[in-house]
Structures are given as structure tokens and as C-alpha cells.
Amino acid sequence: MDPNGKVALVTGAARRVGRSLALALGDAGCRVAVHYGSSQKDAGETVSLIHSMGGEAAIFHADLEDPSQIESLTNSVAEQLGPIEILVNNASIFDKVGLEDASVENWDRHFAINTRAPFLLAQTMQHQLTANSTGKIISLNDWRTARPTRFAYGVTKSALSGLTRTLALSMAPHVQVNEIALGAILPPADIPLDRPRDEIKIDLGPADRMGTLNEVADAMMMLIKNDFITGETINVDGGRHIQ
Numbered sequence: 001m002d003p004n005g006k007v008a009l010v011t012g013a014a015r016r017v018g019r020s021l022a023l024a025l026g027d028a029g030c031r032v033a034v035h036y037g038s039s040q041k042d043a044g045e046t047v048s049l050i051h052s053m054g055g056e057a058a059i060f061h062a063d064l065e066d067p068s069q070i071e072s073l074t075n076s077v078a079e080q081l082g083p084i085e086i087l088v089n090n091a092s093i094f095d096k097v098g099l100e101d102a103s104v105e106n107w108d109r110h111f112a113i114n115t116r117a118p119f120l121l122a123q124t125m126q127h128q129l130t131a132n133s134t135g136k137i138i139s140l141n142d143w144r145t146a147r148p149t150r151f152a153y154g155v156t157k158s159a160l161s162g163l164t165r166t167l168a169l170s171m172a173p174h175v176q177v178n179e180i181a182l183g184a185i186l187p188p189a190d191i192p193l194d195r196p197r198d199e200i201k202i203d204l205g206p207a208d209r210m211g212t213l214n215e216v217a218d219a220m221m222m223l224i225k226n227d228f229i230t231g232e233t234i235n236v237d238g239g240r241h242i243q
């Protein structure tokens with residue numbers, strides 16, 4: 001796929017990893033739908049940054065826990081920017097909850113946002129994804145699906161891997177569906193970015209450093225441009241998954 005001129009929806013694109021992916025897509029000439037949940041001001045800044053690079057972008061709100069808002073989101077993006085041909089499932093929650101503390105509410109909320117929303121987005125936009133030629137779905141996952149720690153997060157990200165492979169088969173041959181499993185890129189959102197790194201317990205891999213936002217964006221762009229990779233997990237984790 002040539003990303004130039006394609007409409008790309010990035011969920012949770014107001015800040016952090018999602019913002020950097022939206023900027024990379026804008027830089028590649030995509031018309032970027034910057035989705036946000038609560039970070040409206042930051043989402044506006046993401047759009048301004050894309051405009052300042054000469055790109056096209058707009059913000060779209062949806063609570064991904066609510067299926068009706070997911071349908072409205074895909075319709076609004078199509079009306080304003082055109083059919084979505086690239087979907088990047090970046091939005092996620094990551095509660096510090098173990099087996100003992102896991103509640104039904106916490107379990108359901110993780111499933112709704114981390115797994116059900118990517119399924120519903122794919123289902124509602126399947127005709128848009130193939131409107132012109134091939135479509136792409138890329139989900140942000142975590143190397144820790146191999147060894148889950150946080151309870152509901154780990155289970156829902158493992159299920160997301162299953163969804164990636166199932167969608168890759170269900171939507172073949174027109175849509176390629178892949179995921180990028182990240183190692184440590186940024187400290188969790190509840191830790192201030194200015195806190196010294198050596199005070200934060202970060203699980204580093206053989207690379208012995210955190211990954212950069214550019215390294216994540218490069219993997220995403222490779223998956224967009226390559227039409228022969230589908231159902232795949234690309235680990236961008238400095239080798240952490242093999243340690």
C-alpha cells in the first residue's frame with residue numbers, strides 16, 4: 001500500500017504512543033483521524049502538529065467502551081475524511097490489578113476497551129477498509145502477552161493476539177491484519193514523564209534500553225507498506241520476549 005492520501009484512524013491518538021503514530025501517518029501523507037476519549041486538548045495539539053507539517057487531520061471523540069459510539073465514530077470519520085483504509089488500534093487501559101483484586105467490572109472494562117473495541121471497529125468498517133484496494137489493521141500489543149502480569153490487561157492483550165489472527169483470516173485477501181508487540185517504550189501513563197528513569201522499575205530486554213517512539217512508528221509504516229504480511233506479531237521490544 002502507498003499510504004499517501006489514505007484515511008487512517010488512530011485510536012487514543014491524543015498523547016504518547018498514539019500521537020507519535022498519528023504524526024508518522026500524517027508525515028506519510030495520510031489524512032489522519034485523531035481519536036480521543038478524554039484528552040480533547042491534547043488531541044487538538046496532535047492535529048495542529050500534523051497541520052504544521054502540511055498534512056490533513058481532524059479530531060474525533062468516542063468512548064470505546066460504548067459500542068454505539070464506535071459505530072458513530074467510523075461513520076463520522078468516513079463523512080468528514082472519506083473511507084477509512086488504515087485502522088491503528090492503539091487505545092488501551094492497563095490497570096494495576098492482580099488475580100486477587102480482579103473484579104467483574106474491571107475484567108469487563110478491559111475487555112470492552114482492549115479487545116471488543118478493535119473487533120467492533122473492524123466489523124463496522126470492513127467495507128470502508130476495502131473501498132479502494134487493500135486495507136490495513138494494526139493493533140498495538142505487548143511482549144508480555146507471552147508472560148502476562150497485570151491480570152485483566154494480560155488476558156485481554158492475549159485475546160487481542162487471537163483477534164489479530166482471526167481477523168487476518170476472516171478479512172483475507174483484501175485486508176492485512178497485524179500487531180506490534182511493544183516492550184518498554186514509555187513509562188505507564190500514571191508515572192510522571194520527568195521522574196528519573198532509574199527510579200522506575202522498567203523491564204528492559206537484551207537491548208538494555210527503552211525503545212523510541214520512532215522505532216514503533218517505523219514498524220507500523222513497514223506493516224502498512226507491505227501487502228504480504230498478515231496475521232503476524234512484530235515484536236518491537238529490544239528482544240525482551242526471548243529473554
Ligand SMILES: NC(=O)c1ccc[n+]([C@@H]2O[C@H](COP(=O)([O-])OP(=O)(O)OC[C@H]3O[C@@H](n4cnc5c(N)ncnc54)[C@H](OP(=O)(O)O)[C@@H]3O)[C@@H](O)[C@H]2O)c1
Nearest residue numbers: 012016017036037038039063064091092140182184185186
Ligand atoms: N507505553 C509503552 O511502553 C507500551 C508498552 C507495551 C505496550 N504498549 C501498548 O501500546 C499502546 C499505546 O501505549 P500508551 O502507553 O501510549 O497507552 P496509554 O497512554 O495507556 O493509553 C492510550 C490512550 O487510550 C485511550 N483510551 C483509554 N480508554 C479509552 C476509552 N474508554 N475510550 C477512548 N479512548 C480510551 C486514552 O485516550 P484519552 O487520553 O483521550 O482518554 C489514552 O490516551 C497500548 O495499546 C499499550 O498497551 C505500550
